[in-house]
Amino acid sequence: ASEQVLLQKFFEHM
C-alpha cells in the first residue's frame, strides 16, 4: 500500500 501512495504522490507532484 505504501508503494501505491508513493506512486500517487509522484503523479500529484508532477
Added chain:
Amino acid sequence: MLELKLVKESLFLNVLEAILDLVAVASVSCSSTGLKLQAMDAKGVAFISLLIPAKEFQFYHCDKDLSMGIAIGDMVEAIRSADKDGTITIKASDENFRNITVSIESPECNETTSFSLLLVTLKRFCIPELQGLLKKYDACVQMPSVDFMRICKYLSNVDGDVDISTIDKGIRFFALGKCGCLNVKYMQPEKATDIDISVQAPVSLTLDLKYMNSFAKVSALSNQVKLCLSKGQPLVVQCKIGQKTKSRIIYLLAPKIKG
C-alpha cells in the same frame, strides 16, 4: 473517427504482447499525431506509458481526439490467431463509441475476420509528458538491453527483491532470497561504449524483481535501455522501440519502503 492499420508482425503488437503480464486493460488516447497508451498494474505500483507516432503505422487516420479504455488482453488474444503476415485494421467511430472494430485480412486478401471489442470504463490518466523527468534524477544508466535482460535473469535465480545502488563508477544489483544472495556490479567502461552511467548523488532503491523481469521483456525490442533512479522516487525504465522509430515506452515502478 479513428482508423489505423498495421501488419501482424509489427512492433506495436509485440509490445502489447510483452506488457500483458503487467496490465490487461489500458487507457488509449489517439490524436492526429499518434497513439498514447497508459496503464497502471493491478496493484497500483507500476505505470506504463507507450507512445507511437502516427507515421509508424501502415495507415493512420484520426480526425478527432479520442480516449478509450481497451481490454488489450482480449484484443491481443483475438489477433494472435491471425496469419502472421495478415493486416490488422482497428476502427472506432464517433456514432457508436461503445466498441472498436478489429479486422484481420489474410495476406492474399481473400479472407477477412472482424470482431467487435467492447470498450471498458477506465480511469483516464492525466499524466504530463514523462520525458522531461529523465533530466532530474540522481543517477541514470544507459545500457544495452541484452545486458539488462541478462542481469534480470541472473537475479531471478534468487527469488526476492532487488536492491539497485550507485557505487563508485557504476551501479550494483543485489538480490537476497531464501537460498542465498546474488550481487552484480555494472561499471562504466573506460573506453567510450554504448554504456553511460552518470551519478549525481548516491541512491539505493529496493524493487520487486517480478516487475523488473517484465520490463526486461519489452526492452528486448530495443538495443538500449535507460534506468533512472532517485531517492524515494519511482524507478524509471525507458526505451525506444525499434531502431529508427520515435516510438518509446516508459515504465515507472514504485520502490519498496523499508520499515
